Amino acid sequence: KNQVEQSPQSLIILEGKNCTLQCNYTVSPFSNLRWYKQDTGRGPVSLTIMTFSENTKSNGRYTATLDADTKQSSLHITASQLSDSASYICVVSVYDNNAGNMLTFGGGTRLMVKP
Amino acid sequence: DGGITQSPKYLFRKEGQNVTLSCEQNLNHDAMYWYRQDPGQGLRLIYYSQIVNDFQKGDIAEGYSVSREKKESFPLTVTSAQKNPTAFYLCASSTYQGAGELFFGEGSRLTVL
Numbered sequence: 001k002n003q004v005e006q007s008p009q010s011l012i013i014l015e016g017k018n019c020t021l022q023c024n025y026t027v028s029p030f031s032n033l034r035w036y037k038q039d040t041g042r043g044p045v046s047l048t049i050m051t052f053s054e055n056t057k058s059n060g061r062y063t064a065t066l067d068a069d070t071k072q073s074s075l076h077i078t079a080s081q082l083s084d085s086a087s088y089i090c091v092v093s094v095y096d097n098n099a100g101n102m103l104t105f106g107g108g109t110r111l112m113v114k115p
Numbered sequence: 116d117g118g119i120t121q122s123p124k125y126l127f128r129k130e131g132q133n134v135t136l137s138c139e140q141n142l143n144h145d146a147m148y149w150y151r152q153d154p155g156q157g158l159r160l161i162y163y164s165q166i167v168n169d170f171q172k173g174d175i176a177e178g179y180s181v182s183r184e185k186k187e188s189f190p191l192t193v194t195s196a197q198k199n200p201t202a203f204y205l206c207a208s209s210t211y212q213g214a215g216e217l218f219f220g221e222g223s224r225l226t227v228l
Contacts, residue, residue, distance in 0.1 A: 009155075099165075105150075
């Protein structure tokens with residue numbers, strides 16, 4: 001069964017500090033891995049998409065890494081800001097010949113940044 | 116601006132009533148999706164559509180119905196057969212077969228009284 005596990009479930013950090021969120025997956029065949037940011041009560045917004053051959057991808061203060069051998073990804077947030085308070089969702093894509101890219105969502109990590 | 120519009124943002128329903136959630140996109144995307152989000156759980160796929168007049172059941176389709184009469188529109192009906200409909204519903208779209216970026220709407224929160 002395709003699964004995506006994220007850790008920790010929740011995290012509190014002080015403004016200006018760095019943090020790293022983890023994502024482990026058991027998805028096959030792997031197509032790509034995505035990280036989304038979801039503010040409370042809003043729709044998710046894409047941060048990065050990484051294919052099998054990509055190890056690292058950055059989007060401003062967000063840097064995602066991917067180790068396809070160990071099936072692990074991480075999202076590193078640098079110099080956190082209050083606006084980073086949100087849920088971060090890891091999504092792994094499997095390609096199906098009939099259905100196209102089918103996504104498996106992790107449960108998310110809820111990050112709170114305090115002043 | 117291009118994007119996905121969901122309405123209503125909040126909806127209250129009495130038990131036994133059907134309700135329809137609207138989803139419209141002007142991104143010219145072929146594929147559209149409906150997801151359900153419950154607290155602490157990952158998004159679960161209800162229905163998806165790759166082209167007009169065609170749609171497929173997702174993992175939790177029971178108690179829901181959809182239509183795709185126009186490329187821009189993919190409404191979701193939550194029927195009285197859905198046992199636990201209170202949830203946050205998200206509509207999304209992407210290029211054909213989800214090959215590209217997945218864009219989400221702002222969501223609709225349904226509460227059954």
